[in-house]
Amino acid sequence: MKNISEQLRNAQNRDRMLALYDAAPYPEVLQSSLPQTTPLLTHWINAVSGNENPALSNNSNLLVAGCGSGAEAFMLANLFPEAKVVGIDFSERSIAKAKELALTSTLSNISFEVADLMSADCKSYDSFDFILCHGVADYVSDPGILMQTLAGCLSEFGVIYMTANSPYHPAGRIRDAFSTLGIPPEAFTDSPDQRLVLQLITQLMGTDAKLLGLGTAPKAYLDVDIFPPIAHHDSMETWSRHAEEAGLYFSGSMDAPIGLLQLSDEQLPMLYKLGKAELSQWLANIYQRPGMQLLFSRKKLNEPNFELPALWDWHPRLDACLGLLPELGEDPNQLRSLTLRFQGLPDFVINSTAYDLEILRRCEGKLSLGQIRKSIAVDGNTDSLVACLYRAYHYGLLSD
Numbered sequence: 001m002k003n004i005s006e007q008l009r010n011a012q013n014r015d016r017m018l019a020l021y022d023a024a025p026y027p028e029v030l031q032s033s034l035p036q037t038t039p040l041l042t043h044w045i046n047a048v049s050g051n052e053n054p055a056l057s058n059n060s061n062l063l064v065a066g067c068g069s070g071a072e073a074f075m076l077a078n079l080f081p082e083a084k085v086v087g088i089d090f091s092e093r094s095i096a097k098a099k100e101l102a103l104t105s106t107l108s109n110i111s112f113e114v115a116d117l118m119s120a121d122c123k124s125y126d127s128f129d130f131i132l133c134h135g136v137a138d139y140v141s142d143p144g145i146l147m148q149t150l151a152g153c154l155s156e157f158g159v160i161y162m163t164a165n166s167p168y169h170p171a172g173r174i175r176d177a178f179s180t181l182g183i184p185p186e187a188f189t190d191s192p193d194q195r196l197v198l199q200l201i202t203q204l205m206g207t208d209a210k211l212l213g214l215g216t217a218p219k220a221y222l223d224v225d226i227f228p229p230i231a232h233h234d235s236m237e238t239w240s241r242h243a244e245e246a247g248l249y250f251s252g253s254m255d256a257p258i259g260l261l262q263l264s265d266e267q268l269p270m271l272y273k274l275g276k277a278e279l280s281q282w283l284a285n286i287y288q289r290p291g292m293q294l295l296f297s298r299k300k301l302n303e304p305n306f307e308l309p310a311l312w313d314w315h316p317r318l319d320a321c322l323g324l325l326p327e328l329g330e331d332p333n334q335l336r337s338l339t340l341r342f343q344g345l346p347d348f349v350i351n352s353t354a355y356d357l358e359i360l361r362r363c364e365g366k367l368s369l370g371q372i373r374k375s376i377a378v379d380g381n382t383d384s385l386v387a388c389l390y391r392a393y394h395y396g397l398l399s400d
């Protein structure tokens with residue numbers, strides 16, 4: 001139970017955040033192009049929900065929690081014209097803007113409502129197959145309560161895709177550096193002097209701050225993202241704990257597929273025992289990226305055992321990128337590569353033999369890998385097969 005002064009402080013901070021969002025509805029503040037609409041993210045997300053009940057499809061109910069003026073909701077409604085898309089936000093001004101935009105669009109599958117994710121308002125939102133929550137979690141008074149709300153909105157097989165700042169996001173270090181110079185975060189005013197200090201600090205910080213363009217970012221962005229009254233920047237471990245307390249499972253992050261791109265097949269076997277969540281955690285601790293793209297699901301993943309011979313019993317199913325796979329050809333051991341190119345993300349490449357890729361092609365969920373192997377007339381070398389399957393699994397192309 002929180003004491004009264006803490007409750008009061010939370011309420012004041014919430015009102016200050018709301019005033020900032022009302023003053024500059026997102027995403028106008030900083031035009032961002034999110035990669036979550038790309039096909040890869042659809043594969044990656046649906047691999048967690050399972051192909052039987054895909055989170056993202058034309059039959060899904062989709063919720064954008066903290067939708068601002070609706071950019072993500074419009075993207076989803078365009079991508080899945082038969083799906084029902086609802087956007088909610090506690091900023092009346094943002095929702096008014098989203099509704100105006102909806103009136104001028106031809107989309108009939110989208111609606112917007114004012115609701116506070118931190119209150120009981122959201123009880124009526126339930127059974128969503130997919131919830132997108134981008135750029136919200138770090139700025140609410142209690143991220144655990146946010147997770148409880150989102151869990152309450154989720155269907156039985158639903159998946160939450162959340163982005164959050166990691167403890168390595170430069171904002172915390174910038175605030176500390178300002179405080180040390182006698183400017184507490186709440187006193188940031190973006191005067192010419194303070195802008196110079198910001199540029200100096202971000203220059204000294206190097207890559208992350210420069211990449212995010214923090215030295216020259218608009219004032220409205222600095223107010224809400226760098227110097228807001230609330231900023232958590234929790235770790236992946238903390239988010240896993242919030243998920244568990246809300247009856248959900250942490251089911252992986254984009255750190256896993258992106259991290260695997262850096263590793264050779266020879267380096268992978270030590271990692272075979274790590275499932276999606278563990279691999280994500282392991283790589284996030286090494287990479288220390290400023291942001292995290294996290295998946296949470298209600299259903300616990302049934303993860304394959306990548307140690308042979310157990311792997312031969314797995315009945316995996318390949319997602320729809322089937323057509324991109326090269327034909328087997330005459331030499332099963334010929335090296336082939338399958339490149340998956342998606343906007344906003346590095347290329348996802350599977351370098352393997354024609355034989356490995358033929359096995360991948362035949363994964364329809366009916367036969368076990370052992371049976372598939374027997375169904376191929378030629379006998380190929382299986383040295384690289386497990387690495388090929390492990391990559392495909394973590395890229396979201398193969399699921400149980």
Ligand SMILES: C[S@@+](CC[C@H](N)C(=O)[O-])C[C@H]1O[C@@H](n2cnc3c(N)ncnc32)[C@H](O)[C@@H]1O
Nearest residue numbers: 021026027066068089090091116117118134135
């Ligand atoms: C950084 S903006 C991101 C908006 C949008 N997801 C995007 O990326 O374009 C955060 C949004 O979350 C909303 N928000 C913050 N706290 C909220 C709460 N407790 N309930 C509902 N919406 C909230 C804000 O009003 C704001 O529109």
